Amino acid sequence: EAGVTQFPSHSVIEKGQTVTLRCDPISGHDNLYWYRRVMGKEIKFLLHFVKESKQDESGMPNNRFLAERTGGTYSTLKVQPAELEDSGVYFCASSPGRMNTEAFFGQGTRLTVV
Amino acid sequence: AQSVTQLDSQVPVFEEAPVELRCNYSSSVSVYLFWYVQYPNQGLQLLLKYLSGSTLVKGINGFEAEFNKSQTSFHLRKPSVHISDTAEYFCAVTSDSSYKLIFGSGTRLLVRP
Numbered sequence: 001e002a003g004v005t006q007f008p009s010h011s012v013i014e015k016g017q018t019v020t021l022r023c024d025p026i027s028g029h030d031n032l033y034w035y036r037r038v039m040g041k042e043i044k045f046l047l048h049f050v051k052e053s054k055q056d057e058s059g060m061p062n063n064r065f066l067a068e069r070t071g072g073t074y075s076t077l078k079v080q081p082a083e084l085e086d087s088g089v090y091f092c093a094s095s096p097g098r099m100n101t102e103a104f105f106g107q108g109t110r111l112t113v114v
Numbered sequence: 115a116q117s118v119t120q121l122d123s124q125v126p127v128f129e130e131a132p133v134e135l136r137c138n139y140s141s142s143v144s145v146y147l148f149w150y151v152q153y154p155n156q157g158l159q160l161l162l163k164y165l166s167g168s169t170l171v172k173g174i175n176g177f178e179a180e181f182n183k184s185q186t187s188f189h190l191r192k193p194s195v196h197i198s199d200t201a202e203y204f205c206a207v208t209s210d211s212s213y214k215l216i217f218g219s220g221t222r223l224l225v226r227p
Contacts, residue, residue: 035215
């Protein structure tokens, strides 16, 4: 069974550019989460989808971030325009049920904004 | 609000020595606790979890953790570490009322020969 897959693994972009991160959850997992880790700090929740619906986007930093999950399958996280403070590792996770059972994480996308 | 504190940012230890990685949490409701590990260039992998029942939880790779409600702690232990245990370890908490995981800032375990 394939795990959670994230693309790209690394991305270096200039300030002001747009970047789109993609996450393919484990097949059949209705819950999909995005998290972010800024250098040296804790991993922070960004948002949660149940199928194609956003259940909680309280962690999204600002309106430069847009997440979608069309058809309840893969998800994208777009940053437009990117700023220096957006640099970090973006993790995606999926789970079949409640988060307190087990969430499966992807390898993360390391985003560097220069 | 829930929070997690991992006091040690880095723990150096010699191979075959015991290790304890500390985790303290704060919460006003019943919690579920997790330890995740991130090996170099890999994603987060679940080591173990406490949902209910026995306060001593055994996980993969010989790790275990003990839930202590009175001290609001969930320290991770291994009696004898290997070089391959070198990684970053994250403690996390959630509850029945939330789908979010709240993470600590991580502890880098560096195992030396």
